[in-house]
Amino acid sequence: MAQVYTIAANGQRDIWIQAEMVRLGLARVMPWPGEYADIAALYALEAEAREKGRGIWSDPFYAPRSPDPNALAQFVDSVQIVEGIITSVADVRGQIYLNFGADYRTDFTVAIAKKNVKRFTAGNIDPLALEGAKVRVRGWVELINGPMIWLNQPERLEILS
Known part of the structure; x- marks a missing residue:
């Protein structure tokens, strides 16, 4: 770049x-x-x-998406901006999951690979403290259980409140 x-x-x-x-x-x-x-x-x-x-x-095609998994599933395999409230967070063997719904197997999730977590903490972002936060994330939407974006750097996460 x-x-x-x-x-x-x-x-x-x-x-x-x-x-x-x-x-x-x-x-x-x-x-x-x-x-x-x-x-x-x-x-x-x-x-x-x-x-x-x-x-x-x-x-309206370019507007930030809601984390609604049914609507967001229409945009799998594309770069999107998604805005919503993190309902729960999980640390699974060092990998962080930010969940935007009650069922991580179907709802929208943001994942941070174990190797990238240090980038967030170095940038003064504790992903595990984001439960209840309104955020905007940017990235490639994949279908892993429900729609998912892998965040590899903190700059793709905006904490709105």
């Missing part, structure tokens, strides 16, 4: 292209491991574009 800027006449950085695309609603934010962009700034620009219905945000 590269961060691209236009250069002003004085040779200084002028416009951050990624930020401008997000601000105009021409792109969604999707952090990648090792990317050092200002994710908080990009999320703020995306929220503004979504609120104002700019670009892709004027089309």
Whole structure:
């Protein structure tokens, strides 16, 4: 991933292209491991574009999904933004599961592999303390029991309340 800027006449950085695309609603934010962009700034620009219905945000197809497993199952094998309340959390042999319903075998779940948990704690996020939190997650939806997103980095998890 590269961060691209236009250069002003004085040779200084002028416009951050990624930020401008997000601000105009021409792109969604999707952090990648090792990317050092200002994710908080990009999320703020995306929220503004979504609120104002700019670009892709004027089309309901791009709206954040609810964690309803039946509706979300229609978007398996695609990148989605899902927003909801974590109803329970579980640590199974070091792997963390954030459940969005009463039945982990059918409801939407976010999983954090054991090898990635340290990234969250290093970023001051304790996944086991998120029960009851309203969150927004981004990632590839798979069908493992119910719909599931594997989070490999904390930047793909926004804690809303």
